[in-house]
Amino acid sequence: MRSPVDVDLALVGGGGAASLVLAALGREEPGVRVAIVDPVHKRGQDRTWAFWGTPGTALDPLLSASWDEVDVVTPGGRRVLPLRPLRYAMLRSAPLYELAGAAEQKLGAVRITAPAGGVADDGERVVIAGPDGTPLVRAAWALDSRPRKPRRPGRTNWLQHFRGWWLEADAPTFEPGRAVLMDFRTPQPARGVSFGYVLPVSDRFALVEYTEFSPVVLGGDAYDEALRNYAGLLGLDLTALRVREVEDGVIPMTDGPFDPRPSPRVVRLGTAGGATRPSTGFTFSAMVRQADQIARAVAAGRPPVPSPPYPARHRWMDAVQLRALDRGLVDGVAFFDRLFDRNPPDRVLRFLDGTTSVAEDLTLMSSSPLLPMMRAAAGDAAGRARAAVRSGARRQAR
Template identity: 75%
Template sequence: MWHRGGVQNSGPVDVDLALVGGGGAASLVLAALDRHGVDGLRIAVVDPVHRRGQDRTWAFWDRPGNDLDPLLSASWRQVEVTTGTGRRVLDLSPLRYAMLRSAPVYARAAEAERRLGVRRVSAGVRSLDDDGDRVVIGCAGPDGGPLRASWVLDSRPCPPVRPGRTTWLQHFRGWWVESDRPAFDPDRAVLMDFRTPQPARGVSFGYVLPVDDRYALIEYTEFSPTLLSGRQYDEALGRYRDLLGLDPARLRVREVENGVIPMTDAPFARRPSPRVVRLGTAGGATRPSTGFTFAAMYRQADQVARALAEGRAPVPAPAYPGRHRWMDAVALRALDRGLVGGPEFFARLFDRNPAERVLRFLDGATTPAEDLAVMRSTSLLPMVAATAGDAVGRLRGRLRRSAVPVGATPAPVTGSGVDPAPGDAGDR
């Protein structure tokens, strides 16, 4: 059954654009379509859950003065990076580090839905059958029905095309805490605090995102191959709270956030068939070396909307240049094999480069010359070893794939068993 403006319709429905998955990536697309004045399109959102309220927090960097400004919970022009050798206060100008909670994003998307006349289908998706001209969407659930779309934007989590040479996870737990007296500096965020105990294999750090002097998100994060138990996350957060000098008797935990984001050099199929385009993590928006996703999702949404406004196919450009994906693969390998230490690796990046260059590099916006400067700031011999190992790994992978007989069906690719976010991917 189809619902639009309170009217129930039966029978097949044809649309120009279907958004499969209704979370952050789809919400950004809807807002961008509205912002760019795209009209006359028949649009559907297919998701068993209609997302509202605060279910996640995105942190990212950008330039002030865009349409996100009124939605932000907080932003900072200065951040701290702390290692065992000291604390660095980084001036991000002309960029800012920003925090955006999901409720205003979902609310803006709901307004765009109304203005665009979007059909919302409360159903899961069993199949996408793309014949090169239209996509038949097989829906599951009591509200499901036959749906045909000219284009499908799919933001559901999915496994990569094939396993990566290195696969880690960014996993974290955060407490939204309220203090009964001033306890935070609202003008400065803690981006990475490496004074946390480091895991045997991986990197850990804490960070603090203050909304005001009494209210902040404090979080414990690990980059590692395996998850922790709930008790271990709470213990790590408690230790980090104490390290910050916060008195637990004066704090109240108002909310708890958890997240898991893939960090892998495995390739994802951005366009698995002619008229199906993937967004979010499944579309390559997650930066393998950091897990940050939001800025690339925002770019994808804007590119999709611009293309549709100009009558072009809604296919965004790759989220990051190929050379950056290669550099990320090398960095992940160096961290995974213990060739470099995580705190040392990130400390050298920020010590030997302007903060604005590092952030633009992580967003995929640096020039080749700037990329070379970033590479020179890392430890030379370990990174040479990681580069050689990555090259050997790539060669072995190509040889294995070329050895598969013609017509043979490759073994299925399995993921970590953890979805970064139900309905669509990307939390950072």
């Protein structure tokens, strides 16, 4: 039997979160031994990330497009949101995977193209085994980005689920300087919120997507039908356009807690580590922050443990918002429209990104419909109290 590879840092899973960590380690060049354990070596275009932030980052050369203003559209009209000093940006997966691959070579990392099974942590080393129990890697630390369910079910469990078409035209069709962040003119589900958006790369190529925040995914051809209807709202003639690529996704929106540190030397990243914002499903910016913090820590000889992706107060605010939407206490379209109407765009976007101050959070809370949100907060508090009583009863039963 071959001995397991001995390294300082093992990445379990090789998707977006791991690629960002590799890219950040490549910039820092910390001189540590690295291994990647994943059954698939990610390459090419398999997803698109859209996010906001300030220009001048290490990812800027990889961007497909960016915008200094975006539109939010409701049945009542169109609102243009100036974003400076922020910008909204699009990053496709291929250039990130290429950058991660180059960093992998620079670091002399070992890649093990196999699925990981058990991750056993004895407090001093972590052994990553294959599905059959064969040890593959022994590491000082493991960063695990494989999808995981929350530690316990949430009181509210929604999903962000979507399908996007990359549309190509022979003649100028799209406005490359103008992105649509949310277009709420789509038919709204009985329980949830839907919207479309448009991210143009050029005047002849754009991502047009239909998204829902709701408890269950759609079935059959419902996403394609929704996209056809949304294209009609945009005035697009689909007979004159080609669908070059299709992107699908399902992202958890839940107040169930994820466990970012399941054992002393195992750190979870991405959605499994709590990087997904429960109220919106946005994940990418938090993954970037985690990756940069990990790389700097490793370079300084510190444990590769990033800060929590979002402040505790934001997780509470997300839980209250999800509850208000789920129980029908607020109208989803009106809620988001009011949020953008009563706050500067950069404040809303920084809140959704988890970087606003306490004072800004209080201002945002005061701009929401107070009575429904107070009812949602009271319900959330009651749910937390009941959960604490049940947890205490289980401990006593042991």
